[in-house]
Amino acid sequence: MKTHKIAVIPGDGIGKEVMPEGLRVLEAAARRFGIELDCTHFDWACAGYYLRHGQMMPSDWFETLKAYDAIYFGAVGWPDVVPDHISLWGSLLKFRRDFDQYVNLRPVRLMRGVPCPLAGKKQDDIDFYVVRENTEGEYSNVGGKMFEGTERELVLQESVFTRRGVDRILKFAFDLAQSRPKRHLTAATKSNGIAISMPYWDERLALMARQYLEVTWDKYHIDILAARFVLSPERFDVVVASNLFGDILSDLGPACAGTIGIAPSANLNPDRIFPSMFEPVHGSAPDIAGRNIANPTAMIWSGAMMLDFLGNGASRYRAAHDAIINAIETILSEGPRTPDMGGNADTSQVGTAIAAAL
Amino acid sequence: MKTHKIAVIPGDGIGKEVMPEGLRVLEAAARRFGIELDCTHFDWACAGYYLRHGQMMPSDWFETLKAYDAIYFGAVGWPDVVPDHISLWGSLLKFRRDFDQYVNLRPVRLMRGVPCPLAGKKQDDIDFYVVRENTEGEYSNVGGKMFEGTERELVLQESVFTRRGVDRILKFAFDLAQSRPKRHLTAATKSNGIAISMPYWDERLALMARQYLEVTWDKYHIDILAARFVLSPERFDVVVASNLFGDILSDLGPACAGTIGIAPSANLNPDRIFPSMFEPVHGSAPDIAGRNIANPTAMIWSGAMMLDFLGNGASRYRAAHDAIINAIETILSEGPRTPDMGGNADTSQVGTAIAAAL
Ligand SMILES: CC(C)[C@H](C(=O)O)[C@@H](O)C(=O)O
Ligand SMILES: CC(C)[C@H](C(=O)O)[C@@H](O)C(=O)O
Numbered sequence: 149m150k151t152h153k154i155a156v157i158p159g160d161g162i163g164k165e166v167m168p169e170g171l172r173v174l175e176a177a178a179r180r181f182g183i184e185l186d187c188t189h190f191d192w193a194c195a196g197y198y199l200r201h202g203q204m205m206p207s208d209w210f211e212t213l214k215a216y217d218a219i220y221f222g223a224v225g226w227p228d229v230v231p232d233h234i235s236l237w238g239s240l241l242k243f244r245r246d247f248d249q250y251v252n253l254r255p256v257r258l259m260r261g262v263p264c265p266l267a268g269k270k271q272d273d274i275d276f277y278v279v280r281e282n283t284e285g286e287y288s289n290v291g292g293k294m295f296e297g298t299e300r301e302l303v304l305q306e307s308v309f310t311r312r313g314v315d316r317i318l319k320f321a322f323d324l325a326q327s328r329p330k331r332h333l334t335a336a337t338k339s340n341g342i343a344i345s346m347p348y349w350d351e352r353l354a355l356m357a358r359q360y361l362e363v364t365w366d367k368y369h370i371d372i373l374a375a376r377f378v379l380s381p382e383r384f385d386v387v388v389a390s391n392l393f394g395d396i397l398s399d400l401g402p403a404c405a406g407t408i409g410i411a412p413s414a415n416l417n418p419d420r421i422f423p424s425m426f427e428p429v430h431g432s433a434p435d436i437a438g439r440n441i442a443n444p445t446a447m448i449w450s451g452a453m454m455l456d457f458l459g460n461g462a463s464r465y466r467a468a469h470d471a472i473i474n475a476i477e478t479i480l481s482e483g484p485r486t487p488d489m490g491g492n493a494d495t496s497q498v499g500t501a502i503a504a505a506l
Numbered sequence: 507m508k509t510h511k512i513a514v515i516p517g518d519g520i521g522k523e524v525m526p527e528g529l530r531v532l533e534a535a536a537r538r539f540g541i542e543l544d545c546t547h548f549d550w551a552c553a554g555y556y557l558r559h560g561q562m563m564p565s566d567w568f569e570t571l572k573a574y575d576a577i578y579f580g581a582v583g584w585p586d587v588v589p590d591h592i593s594l595w596g597s598l599l600k601f602r603r604d605f606d607q608y609v610n611l612r613p614v615r616l617m618r619g620v621p622c623p624l625a626g627k628k629q630d631d632i633d634f635y636v637v638r639e640n641t642e643g644e645y646s647n648v649g650g651k652m653f654e655g656t657e658r659e660l661v662l663q664e665s666v667f668t669r670r671g672v673d674r675i676l677k678f679a680f681d682l683a684q685s686r687p688k689r690h691l692t693a694a695t696k697s698n699g700i701a702i703s704m705p706y707w708d709e710r711l712a713l714m715a716r717q718y719l720e721v722t723w724d725k726y727h728i729d730i731l732a733a734r735f736v737l738s739p740e741r742f743d744v745v746v747a748s749n750l751f752g753d754i755l756s757d758l759g760p761a762c763a764g765t766i767g768i769a770p771s772a773n774l775n776p777d778r779i780f781p782s783m784f785e786p787v788h789g790s791a792p793d794i795a796g797r798n799i800a801n802p803t804a805m806i807w808s809g810a811m812m813l814d815f816l817g818n819g820a821s822r823y824r825a826a827h828d829a830i831i832n833a834i835e836t837i838l839s840e841g842p843r844t845p846d847m848g849g850n851a852d853t854s855q856v857g858t859a860i861a862a863a864l
Contacts (some may be wrong), residue, residue, distance in 0.1 A: 303706045306665075396728055403736040
């Protein structure tokens with residue numbers, strides 16, 4: 149039996165609080181489904197490694213982590229001490245880019261037991277994926293200032309899209325759509341305002357679509373698409389978007405499904421050359437950190453996605469994934485619940501309950 | 507009594523259908539409140555000028571329109587015939603930029619008579635403004651392709667932010683916040699991912715805030731801000747954002763308040779050197795054009811904003827604005843309603859009813 153080597157990076161804030169619960173449930177699932185995991189912990193965070201060394205990770209981080217099958221990541225960021233763009237470009241965004249985790253896969257689902265903030269929507273009305281490009285586009289540290297410190301000061305910020313980067317995310321999204329019952333793909337664009345990159349995105353989309361005759365597709369400008377998430381979420385099946393648009397839609401989608409507090413994500417290197425990374429969509433949430441009240445569900449759900457990906461189609465792993473989701477829904481319906489879900493249980497009580505429900 | 511010269515551009519699609527209703531209500535309000543309007547029509551649209559001349563407007567458009575006090579604009583775009591980026595950069599976006607309409611002001615309000623798509627929200631819970639930068643930022647046609655037609659193909663897209671552009675929109679938003687009872691400002695950012703321009707935006711924000719000690723403020727990354735529009739719209743008072751983020755938020759906000767079908771906007775040149783422009787947030791909607799079923803409310807509400815701006819504080823104009831809003835709410839509550847609002851009245855019936863309610 150293969151042993152999967154997992155790099156565990158709890159990070160900062162509530163990342164440190166939800167990680168033990170994620171691991172608790174992973175271990176329970178591994179035991180029940182006969183999966184072997186070997187976890188190694190790393191304290192690469194603002195409040196850990198950074199304070200001692202002035203950088204987020206040791207210089208040989210790449211070689212170190214490359215030996216793992218997956219990264220299980222809590223959250224990073226402690227803005228009062230380290231500016232976000234330093235902590236995030238020094239870890240999370242480095243992983244995504246250097247390990248070529250070019251797919252950020254984010255399920256948006258109205259879970260059993262979660263009240264929907266949208267009036268009149270039922271559980272099956274919200275069940276889709278956001279497929280977000282995860283390495284290029286608008287997320288860029290290329291650009292600069294001119295006439296600095298004067299009235300004429302101006303800032304140039306570059307977005308960079310490559311054919312390779314655009315085509316592979318579109319392909320992943322079309323493949324996913326093809327595998328689902330509805331076989332529908334929606335693309336985000338903004339070619340009417342962002343006049344160079346977005347028409348290019350549209351062009352590649354139209355070309356890719358020709359190879360998927362069984363998939364129906366449409367595209368919307370990001371503004372109206374955001375509006376439609378609220379007004380008609382039942383229309384969506386697979387939504388593909390650039391890095392920035394995917395970022396926005398994958399917070400908005402979970403909000404429409406009740407809360408971003410439980411939303412998971414998978415940063416995938418589908419070619420499996422580098423480790424993929426699994427992390428909650430929520431961040432380190434400094435405002436509630438240290439009180440053991442954070443909801444561990446997103447961390448746990450991300451763990452389920454990790455097992456599924458590690459299994460690469462094997463039914464035992466798929467079953468483990470489904471069992472975790474089921475346990476999550478049982479606890480969301482019956483409690484215990486953390487305060488964000490209207491309860492008064494703490495982080496470990498919820499984690500323990502989900503592990504037990506398994 | 508001053509006569510206000512209005513350039514009327516109905517444009518394409520439903521723009522042509524809602525404009526007569528906008529004018530009908532404007533005329534009724536002008537008569538009742540003793541305001542003198544002198545309207546001139548222009549057929550600058552895809553389905554008009556463009557078909558005959560291969561461009562959206564005559565070359566002397568700037569000099570022609572400069573002589574007007576305001577532009578009353580329907581919608582432009584007929585994507586089956588003219589690509590959006592050509593029609594929009596050839597008219598709407600040119601007006602915004604060349605007439606330095608640097609503020610795009612968009613009220614987000616849950617109107618009496620409109621069912622809210624968010625569960626459990628009452629009328630007063632949604633009542634804020636999106637103040638969108640309207641001339642620079644992510645809306646740019648600067649950039650280009652490299653290695654075109656090969657596997658290595660890549661696209662660079664420039665965003666351009668100037669100190670002048672950022673400071674003046676922040677100032678407008680803080681001034682507006684200061685004039686409102688809640689005195690609260692929220693800024694959109696994404697400095698954790700967009701690493702050059704957005705930290706600059708944050709920096710200017712912090713500086714500007716120092717001059718407004720009575721205004722409380724906060725800022726959110728655009729992803730979580732979009733989520734909060736859905737989860738807690740009652741938190742917002744004035745929301746200031748870059749061109750792209752403001753575009754997204756000003757479709758999302760109205761969706762949370764029921765429909766983007768009734769949302770108005772004002773493209774302001776606050777210095778009054780150039781004409782300001784008033785237009786519905788919805789576009790030309792080719793899918794429903796030609797059937798006289800479009801909702802004219804956004805066009806009418808935009809007309810109310812135009813009167814208010816033309817009055818420059820004068821109480822007669824303010825009263826005319828308020829009377830139109832009131833008439834809109836009466837018809838939204840009591841009907842007649844267009845199909846998008848669940849009724850079966852046509853565009854002119856709704857326009858006529860609002861004019862009569864006035
Ligand atoms: C039509 C389009 C270019 C425009 C924009 O993005 O500004 C529209 O969406 C708007 O919000 O006025
Ligand atoms: C923390 C931040 C850089 C990150 C992103 O924008 O990608 C987060 O919002 C996410 O969605 O994973």
